Amino acid sequence: MKKLLFILIAVLVFTSCDKKNYKVDILVTIYPFKFILQEIVKDELVINVLLTASIDPHTYEMVPSDLIKVQKAELFIYGDKQLDGWASKLEAKNKIQLSDLLPDTLRLNISEPLSNKNLTVDHTHNQNHSHEGFDPHFWTDPITVKGMTNNIVSLLIKHFPDKKYTFIANSEIFKSKLEQLDSNIFQKTKTIQNRNIFSSHPFYNYFFKRYEFNIVGFLEVSPGQVLSPKEMKMMMDVVKKNNVKAIFTNKQHSDRTTKILAESVGIKYYVLDPIGGTENLMDYVSVVNHNLEIIAKALK
DSSP states (O other), rough: HHHHHHHHHHHHHHHOOOOOOOEEEEEEEEHHHHHHHHHHHHTOOEEEEEEEEOOTTTTOOOHHHHHHHHEEEEEEEOOOHHHHHHHHHHTOOEEEEEEGOOGGGGGGTTTOSSSSSEEEEOOOOOOOOOOOOOOOOGGGGGHHHHHHHHHHHHHHHHHHHGGGHHHHHHHHHHHEEEEHHHHHHHHHHHHSSSEEEEEESSSSHEEEETTTTTTEEOOOOOOOOOOOOHHHHHHHHHHHHTOOOOOETTSSSSOHHHHHHHHTTTOOEEEEEESSSSOOSSSSHHHHHHHHHHHHHOOO
């Protein structure tokens, strides 16, 4: 009944609007996917984003107008069932899970230990909010993005064959840009001595693993949830034992618990923005560099 009501409302929204307003070549769920695709298609196609920059894709709840936008797009691209799983349930003629284009050798599991063996690692999290398994935040590492670029190009050519050579040429430029970005990140981070960090959520693991940072633990709580005193004590012990210098959270999550933990152990916490989509963060390189500057400042 709830699904039927949702569809009826969507139909009413559709009939009350100009259909042309929904005409788009590609619709993606979040900004990073647009930034990556835009480097390949440039001005050849229209790419729209479903979620605004401040929304957490993990917890987003659809509205009727979303269904209309999805159905009118030639291609609808979402990240992964572990990221924006609500999108995987939508009916669309050309629905693509972007993580399927990621080569197996580049896939990262959240449950995999990222820290050095001599560290006391604790991936404790709230029992009601588990994110074990595949890590869907693949876009945070430029080399991972480079590794899936050819598959993205093949996908685009399949749906827009007349633009094949433009896509291929643009992708080569993009891959060179990613290589340069990787080199810049390495140069900026190679002299950091204390590389032990704690994260509110495993949202930046691809980046941290690529550039050899040690993630000694993460909170992994749902927005608004509060850790029990026992769980908080465990987190504090992990941070202290491993001499963690900074705790990172992301802009789209509530930072309440992270702030409490940071204040309890006497260190600072820093807010990264893995999504972008705001002023000065409207392309892939800008978003990565923005977060790079914050990480470098936090660990200097």
